[in-house]
Amino acid sequence: MTTATNERPGEARGATVQRPGVRRSRAQGSRRRARPAGPLRDLLVLTLLPVPVLTAALSGAFSAGGTRKWFGGRAETQRAQAQEAKDAAAAAFYELDTAQRDLRISIETITAVDDSPAARRAVGDFQQLGTRIDEVSAQYITAVDAHDLDRDDLDAGTASRARGELTAAKDQLTRTKQDLDRFAQGLGPLLGKAETQLARLAPAVERARQALLAATTALDGVRQAGLKADDLAARLARLGPELTRLNQGAGQHGVPETLERAERVARDAETIRVEAERLPEKAAEIDHRLVSLRTRAQALTTRAGQVEPVLSELRRRFSAACWQDLQRVPDLAGENVRQAETKLAEARTARDEQRWPDATALLSTVRALLNSTDESVSAASDRLQRLNAVAKDPQQEIDRTRFAIRDAQRLAMTGRATPDPRHARPLDDSVGRLDRAVEGLEGRHPDYWHFLTETEAVRQTVARVVSLIREERGGA
Template identity: 65%
Template structure:
């Protein structure tokens, strides 16, 4: 085989094949070249182990950063600490690999077999160290499991939650503009919406500044508040209509009660003329109290109308509630006087119906107390016996010259209440087996 002449190099060597020229043209073999190849293979294996460890560490760092941003639990803090410790071991293994590579130039012409073998051993040791750390890193990554899954789930909520909050705020602003266009000031709603601006600023700063959990929580709260504001803005016209309706209704009711209050005086006059003082004494203040309550209610209604005109909706609602309570109390007092006269008229004409109804209630309770027993339970028999005696005394008291019919009615009502309590106690005992 004739070799090409390279710039006279062949001639200058006198036709000899040097070690450099043999490697250059692929000549030569033996332990020197075998050692160099083994060292180069060890170098390639170490480089591959270094690359795989670095890739695994970078992927796992993303997972750890996700956990650190979302989870502040003891388990999460432990995972972050363990990863930092693994990072120190990775740095040590990487430093050993780099030192082994830098210590040996495998392309040197004068690389001896001993030097190549020493390079191969040190590079193999670096590879083993890299692979051990990577195995520990894989085991650590496998152990993250549920912590990482929970963190990723929480992180996945972030963007949708932020977007929902922004859309809710936009909807609240649009609803507020719409009612203002209809002539409603809605100053309180506007002020509440303006107070959300700092929270929106923090929301826009994002999880990088405030953390994922805090940002998700802020987004949820902003959405909830904004939706409440939007709903209240949309309901404002209906709220105004409802207040207008209640104003009209309460005005009419106040007028009607004022008329009824005036009719209470004749009722009391008849009670005083026909029945004992005990039957009507407690009703004496009713006309004056009713007139005063109606006047006060009318005052509250006028104040509510003023608040409505000024669009102070909460004040108008509160004033109307006060007026309604006053009118309810007045209605009950007037009705009580009229009902008193009716009941007294009935019992004066004949008390037999009240007595029979009350006696039946006691007898019915007694029959229930004896059901399945030869003797009643003293807890049931004693109050029923006392109730029956109380009924008899009430009937006897009607025999006087000026009977207190109202006391008679109250006594019979108390007797029926006693019978009802005994019946309830018996049924509760049956249901519990006692």
């Protein structure tokens, strides 16, 4: 694409346009410049004659045999009217030519930015208008060349015909100019969009250049601080060819593509700059996490060693169903801690080699392993604590669950004579489920863990019913 220019090389605004296929008569203009018209010309000729000849000429001029009347007469009136028509046609021609030049700049602006179907239609319509302009211009120039209004022997009939042809040419030029103006008005949205994009182009390219410069400066500062930034340097190097394309300009790559490239380069360079400036802080953060996770791993090693005594007490005091799922906790905890320590060593190596992404990923793995170990170790001690509490006084758990059921039942009956089956059925089922769980406590070795899981499940079911009732009444 090519960008629009405000004027053509070597062509001034007021210059006469030589259109393709259109011949302009130069003889007419040269004749008008070469000799004065009418009586003034005759007077100048006479003054240049020798005195005897001048005397004879003047004598003949005032006699009845003069070659041309200087003033008055129907021919002179028609000549003047034809000249006025010629001047009006010339003015219309100039206005049309000027409008076409201005519109061509607008079309070139649009085509430099927009390749949409609407833009292509506008180009085609402008070409059709250009063909019509050439036709009416040719009609005008033909009319001008066909009549020499400065001829001495111009008669009234010829002058009248010249006036008619020149007036017709002027009317055609004027109508074409009006059509051209209407077409230009219709280009408003396309032209506005194109001008907006062109106005964005230079600032966008400059922002991209400044972002690249800032990223380079930040990267140099990191290296001077003794930190490696090979990954960032590689990413910055990949933006080099993009900068070259930006410098080549929109004329080679197109305005939309150049705008998109400039915005992408600015965005990527800004990301590199932010990461480079944050690198010292990131290194310090990784150092802190290495120390913190190592301390946590050591603490979990100690806690994992305390799981076995907890399991021994669970085995001694409660049925197998209360502790079987915890049997492998000590082994899994030890294995997780060993894996965490191995990953910590790898993370330390990656930190020393300044492989920041690898160090960060390894530390995340260590944290996940330690979290899992913490949960399993805590589960054993929590299990013993809860079983001790329910074995000592199961009624507290029973009352807590019954209260939740009764509260939900009151809510279900509020404002109703009979409860909604969708609410009543799960609440009735919860009552039966609780009763069966309580019955399971009878016997020599009750399964307290099953009791606790059942009451917890009942409370969750009741909570879902309460939530459903409130949603329905809130939306009513």
